[in-house]
Amino acid sequence: MVFYFTATGNCLYIAKELDSTTVSIPKVKLGGTFEDDKIGIVSPVYGGELPNIVLNFIKASTFKTPYLYLILTYGHDATDSAEFTYNLCKSLGKEFNYVNNLLMVDNYLPNFDIEKEKAIDKKIPEQLAQIKADIESRKEYIPTASKQAKTGHKMFRAASKLMPALIDGSALQMTDKCIGCTLCTKVCPIGNIVMENGKAKRVNKKCEFCLACIHACPNNAIALKREKNPNARFLNENININEIINSNNQEG
Numbered sequence: 001m002v003f004y005f006t007a008t009g010n011c012l013y014i015a016k017e018l019d020s021t022t023v024s025i026p027k028v029k030l031g032g033t034f035e036d037d038k039i040g041i042v043s044p045v046y047g048g049e050l051p052n053i054v055l056n057f058i059k060a061s062t063f064k065t066p067y068l069y070l071i072l073t074y075g076h077d078a079t080d081s082a083e084f085t086y087n088l089c090k091s092l093g094k095e096f097n098y099v100n101n102l103l104m105v106d107n108y109l110p111n112f113d114i115e116k117e118k119a120i121d122k123k124i125p126e127q128l129a130q131i132k133a134d135i136e137s138r139k140e141y142i143p144t145a146s147k148q149a150k151t152g153h154k155m156f157r158a159a160s161k162l163m164p165a166l167i168d169g170s171a172l173q174m175t176d177k178c179i180g181c182t183l184c185t186k187v188c189p190i191g192n193i194v195m196e197n198g199k200a201k202r203v204n205k206k207c208e209f210c211l212a213c214i215h216a217c218p219n220n221a222i223a224l225k226r227e228k229n230p231n232a233r234f235l236n237e238n239i240n241i242n243e244i245i246n247s248n249n250q251e252g
């Protein structure tokens, strides 16, 4: 079985390629005891680390398996996320046999123009083929981070402390362009968007800052204060919006 967290489909696509049994982390976020001959987790890198929802799931879970692996998708700079996450999880009593990064489209709108991102050949099939072969052969592998990668991670950390609005929900602007379609309420992995008088509204400041709501909005009605290209939005080409809804919907 493979667990995944996704905002724009990259991790779901990879999870589906790696195993026929896929489980969305927002659906099992309270954790549990899971048993299989191999168990995987596919997660995006956020600021060189795991998203909170993924880390909390790992903390709350017991994995009974001879082979535990972690694939971290990222868009430009994974920094030392693989080694850092391996060590963090080991300290929590969850030791991965295999950790690897996988370069994909970067969905972080403050820094990247999705149209330019889509035009870059990130050699995804080649990376995926290698990872599949590694997992098939039960390879044991934890990458060692360079000094530069560790410094990059520290810089991300410092920047997010200086600019909290870049990583919490206060950067999300629900604008009058909202047509009340409710998609954002269904793709939010923590159920923190509701409809009020036919318009989308955040319940409180809580936010994974996954940007699922922004990318899914069909009318570009949700925006960030700072974006590289406010008109560009992303959904992995192999995934449809219903799959994001089925992964993240907290309603009902």
Ligand SMILES: Cc1cc2nc3c(=O)[nH]c(=O)nc-3n(C[C@H](O)[C@H](O)[C@H](O)COP(=O)(O)O)c2cc1C
Binding pocket: 005, 006, 007, 008, 009, 010, 011, 012, 043, 044, 045, 046, 047, 048, 049, 073, 074, 075, 076, 077, 078, 079, 104, 105, 106, 107, 108, 156, 209, 210, 211, 236
């Ligand atoms: C809040 C946030 C932080 C991110 N931080 C990083 C990062 O530190 N390094 C990086 O290369 N990509 C970063 N990304 C890009 C994502 O990791 C990448 O696009 C990922 O494949 C998205 O997966 P998804 O489509 O399954 O949501 C970040 C994206 C978001 C939304």
